[in-house]
Amino acid sequence: xxxxxxxxxxxxxxLASGVLASNRAETRARIGDLLKESGEKLAAGQxxxxxxxxxxxxxxxxxxxxxxxxxxxVYLAESDTARARDxxxxxxxTAPLSGRVRLLLVRLQLDAGDYEDAEVSLMTLLRxxxxxxxxxxxxxxxxxxxxxxVAALDDWEKALEKLRSRRTTK
Amino acid sequence: xxxxxxxxLVAVVAAFVLIIPPIPSVAAFKYLEKGxxxxxxxxxxxxxxxxxxxxxxxxxRSAVCVVFWASWSPRSLELLGDxxxxxxxxxxxxxxxxxxxxxxxxxxxxxxxRVRKIVFELDPPFPVIVDDGLEIFYEFxxxxxxxxxxxxxxxxxxxxxxxxxxxxxxxxxxxVETVLGLRExxxxxxxxxxxxxxxEAARYHNLAVQLANKxxxxxxxxxxxxxxxxxxxFAAPHALRGxxxxxxxxxxxxxxxxxxxxxxDSASVSARAGLGRALLEGGDPESARDxxxxxxxxxxSYTEALQDLARCLAAMGEADRxxxxxxDAIELYPHDPRMYYYLGRIHRDAGRQSMxxxxxxxxxAMVFPxx
Numbered sequence: 001x002x003x004x005x006x007x008x009x010x011x012x013x014x015l016a017s018g019v020l021a022s023n024r025a026e027t028r029a030r031i032g033d034l035l036k037e038s039g040e041k042l043a044a045g046q047x048x049x050x051x052x053x054x055x056x057x058x059x060x061x062x063x064x065x066x067x068x069x070x071x072x073x074v075y076l077a078e079s080d081t082a083r084a085r086d087x088x089x090x091x092x093x094t095a096p097l098s099g100r101v102r103l104l105l106v107r108l109q110l111d112a113g114d115y116e117d118a119e120v121s122l123m124t125l126l127r128x129x130x131x132x133x134x135x136x137x138x139x140x141x142x143x144x145x146x147x148x149x150v151a152a153l154d155d156w157e158k159a160l161e162k163l164r165s166r167r168t169t170k
Numbered sequence: 171x172x173x174x175x176x177x178x179l180v181a182v183v184a185a186f187v188l189i190i191p192p193i194p195s196v197a198a199f200k201y202l203e204k205g206x207x208x209x210x211x212x213x214x215x216x217x218x219x220x221x222x223x224x225x226x227x228x229x230x231r232s233a234v235c236v237v238f239w240a241s242w243s244p245r246s247l248e249l250l251g252d253x254x255x256x257x258x259x260x261x262x263x264x265x266x267x268x269x270x271x272x273x274x275x276x277x278x279x280x281x282x283x284r285v286r287k288i289v290f291e292l293d294p295p296f297p298v299i300v301d302d303g304l305e306i307f308y309e310f311x312x313x314x315x316x317x318x319x320x321x322x323x324x325x326x327x328x329x330x331x332x333x334x335x336x337x338x339x340x341x342x343x344x345x346v347e348t349v350l351g352l353r354e355x356x357x358x359x360x361x362x363x364x365x366x367x368x369x370e371a372a373r374y375h376n377l378a379v380q381l382a383n384k385x386x387x388x389x390x391x392x393x394x395x396x397x398x399x400x401x402x403x404f405a406a407p408h409a410l411r412g413x414x415x416x417x418x419x420x421x422x423x424x425x426x427x428x429x430x431x432x433x434x435d436s437a438s439v440s441a442r443a444g445l446g447r448a449l450l451e452g453g454d455p456e457s458a459r460d461x462x463x464x465x466x467x468x469x470x471s472y473t474e475a476l477q478d479l480a481r482c483l484a485a486m487g488e489a490d491r492x493x494x495x496x497x498d499a500i501e502l503y504p505h506d507p508r509m510y511y512y513l514g515r516i517h518r519d520a521g522r523q524s525m526x527x528x529x530x531x532x533x534x535a536m537v538f539p540x541x
Contacts, residue, residue: 140531149523149527152527153514153526153527156531157515157518164511
């Protein structure tokens with residue numbers, strides 16, 4: 001009896017995993033389709049349509065960094081920088097490891113002259129990606145704003161060296 | 171003529187032939203030389219939306235001109251205009267042009283708009299494709315923009331001039347008509363007779379180039395070995411192995427490879443330039459400079475050689491001359507971030523911080539454009 005129960009439980013688990021895996025794959029495909037459509041609509045300037053699709057993505061996956069990023073791009077295309085910054089800041093609370101979202105936020109912070117905020121954002125990113133070339137590039141602007149040309153040049157040189165470095169795994 | 175005078179004359183002529191090296195021909199592509207089968211170029215035509223290809227298709231094309239161009243290059247637009255006129259003049263002949271746009275690594279909507287505008291205004295009677303990701307660009311190893319190659323019915327490169335100067339312009343029609351068989355080869359057929367490698371060797375070499383461009387270096391080296399084994403007189407695989415060794419940080423071995431390439435094909439500018447770079451990376455800027463000066467003298471539009479020559483001069487303490495050379499290179503190819511990187515390094519080492527800042531900023535802004 002116990003053995004039968006065990007077997008039944010095992011079968012149920014296997015079945016459930018199969019169903020879950022299949023559901024996950026479908027979800028990923030759906031998100032992929034929505035993001036692809038968003039990209040096409042964004043290129044065509046159909047911003048309302050983009051936002052509808054991105055909203056759907058975020059309903060399915062609230063932490064989806066691409067949806068956060070593209071939503072911000074839409075607001076930037078509509079010259080609503082403040083809203084773009086809000087989207088990115090809020091988005092980082094759910095997707096703190098998204099480099100792309102963070103770097104776009106940094107650009108907006110730099111544009112606004114918020115160098116301290118930009119530096120904090122960059123330090124967070126550089127903590128888990130110490131040689132991120134784009135982060136180093138943007139940090140260079142913080143150095144320049146402070147009048148520290150040497151620090152800026154160091155960051156930019158490091159960024160360029162990183163990009164130049166093409167040693168690869170065989 | 172007395173015997174002594176005759177001997178003297180012979181000695182002079184012999185000295186001239188043996189001591190003075192042949193003038194290397196110009197180089198348009200790192201991985202394609204005259205006599206080699208070119209990689210097939212394919213893509214979607216911007217105007218018609220149809221798939222097009224430069225590969226021999228059995229439809230009777232006798233000559234195909236593949237041209238690499240960019241919207242930011244005034245000479246590109248001249249070349250496209252001249253090709254349009256040539257196509258119209260040769261209407262009915264089995265001649266086709268495939269124009270490959272190489273504006274930038276990433277085809278943003280802005281780039282696409284710019285390219286479409288040019289194509290709309292030009293209204294060319296030939297397909298235009300966009301090389302998104304610059305895959306075709308890297309496969310050919312394009313050195314200067316614009317550049318073109320004229321292929322025969324078998325897809326073999328017959329003419330590979332570099333850039334589009336006034337003299338190249340004069341020869342364009344002659345070159346196409348020569349391949350079409352409408353005229354005998356003559357003035358247009360400049361340079362030494364091309365070595366035609368075995369088809370097996372060329373195939374392995376082309377595969378090696380594709381693998382190297384994907385940074386699969388170990389696999390690429392295997393194909394290079396196979397190309398060399400298939401044709402021991404084929405210089406290009408040696409040069410390719412040199413480039414791979416440089417990527418892997420092995421300049422001394424790269425020097426050996428490039429020396430061999432130059433030995434097999436003394437007319438190859440790209441092999442000489444590669445040797446120059448390998449010598450520079452190996453810590454011998456003086457020898458590198460000598461080699462690169464020869465390369466640049468025969469092809470002043472070879473931007474990589476100009477860039478490396480500038481690095482040599484900077485290493486030897488001639489910063490101002492290095493900057494002049496880099497400025498020339500940037501004028502030829504203003505969208506290469508590496509040029510600005512080296513410019514920045516030279517300025518920084520010379521204590522010119524603000525100019526270094528400007529150069530680095532330009533370089534990085536190209537790599538990380540605003541979204």
